[in-house]
Amino acid sequence: MFHILVVDDDKNMRFLMREILESERYTVSAASDGEEALRLMETEHIDLAIVDITMPKLDGYEFTRELRGARVELPVLMVSAKQLPEDRKKGFLAGIDDYMSKPIDTEELLLHVKALLRRSHIANERKIKVGEVTLDYDSYTVTGHGQTQELPQKEFLLLYKLLSYPEKIFTRIQLMDEIWGMECETGWETVTVHIGRLRKRFEGWEEFEIQNIRGLGYKAVKKV
Numbered sequence: 001m002f003h004i005l006v007v008d009d010d011k012n013m014r015f016l017m018r019e020i021l022e023s024e025r026y027t028v029s030a031a032s033d034g035e036e037a038l039r040l041m042e043t044e045h046i047d048l049a050i051v052d053i054t055m056p057k058l059d060g061y062e063f064t065r066e067l068r069g070a071r072v073e074l075p076v077l078m079v080s081a082k083q084l085p086e087d088r089k090k091g092f093l094a095g096i097d098d099y100m101s102k103p104i105d106t107e108e109l110l111l112h113v114k115a116l117l118r119r120s121h122i123a124n125e126r127k128i129k130v131g132e133v134t135l136d137y138d139s140y141t142v143t144g145h146g147q148t149q150e151l152p153q154k155e156f157l158l159l160y161k162l163l164s165y166p167e168k169i170f171t172r173i174q175l176m177d178e179i180w181g182m183e184c185e186t187g188w189e190t191v192t193v194h195i196g197r198l199r200k201r202f203e204g205w206e207e208f209e210i211q212n213i214r215g216l217g218y219k220a221v222k223k224v
Contacts, residue, residue: 207222
């Protein structure tokens with residue numbers, strides 16, 4: 001079972017979070033500030049952290065920076081009464097994965113938690129399975145239909161990104177920035193070329209499809 005760490009200086013909020021999460025059979029630990037949370041993580045395996053911003057000793061931003069500076073990649077969901085865009089931006093720049101505003105909606109909180117854990121599981125496994133097809137991040141291979149294809153790096157990363165978030169629409173610029181890097185001087189047309197190569201390579205494979213969303217970008221659709 002997944003182990004979730006709640007970091008909040010409000011004891012009532014810690015109690016509420018524990019009640020919500022334990023009702024879904026998650027294991028829950030709690031800390032009143034970032035320093036206590038870091039100490040707890042030295043002895044406990046944590047799968048996801050739900051973190052407030054304003055706390056004594058070490059706030060949510062600094063806690064997240066400490067994790068990322070130590071190359072700890074567990075998902076961080078920031079939950080705060082702060083609702084300004086600047087607060088959200090500061091959180092994402094610190095390294096959080098998601099942001100919710102207080103007061104929380106119980107159902108929405110659980111949906112965010114489940115989505116983050118699902119994505120983290122994919123990242124940790126470094127494999128994606130779509131029916132009988134397997135994408136292996138460590139070897140840049142796609143196995144299925146009685147064959148194993150080793151893809152060029154960019155093609156594989158592009159397909160892996162799309163299938164990690166099925167039904168999510170990515171713009172060409174987003175994909176360009178994430179796969180090729182913001183400093184790349186190649187135009188976004190490169191994405192179109194690589195999408196065309198992937199479609200040709202997996203033409204006839206019924207497990208998934210890359211769809212063009214006119215005027216927006218691309219999304220992957222799982223068919224099984």
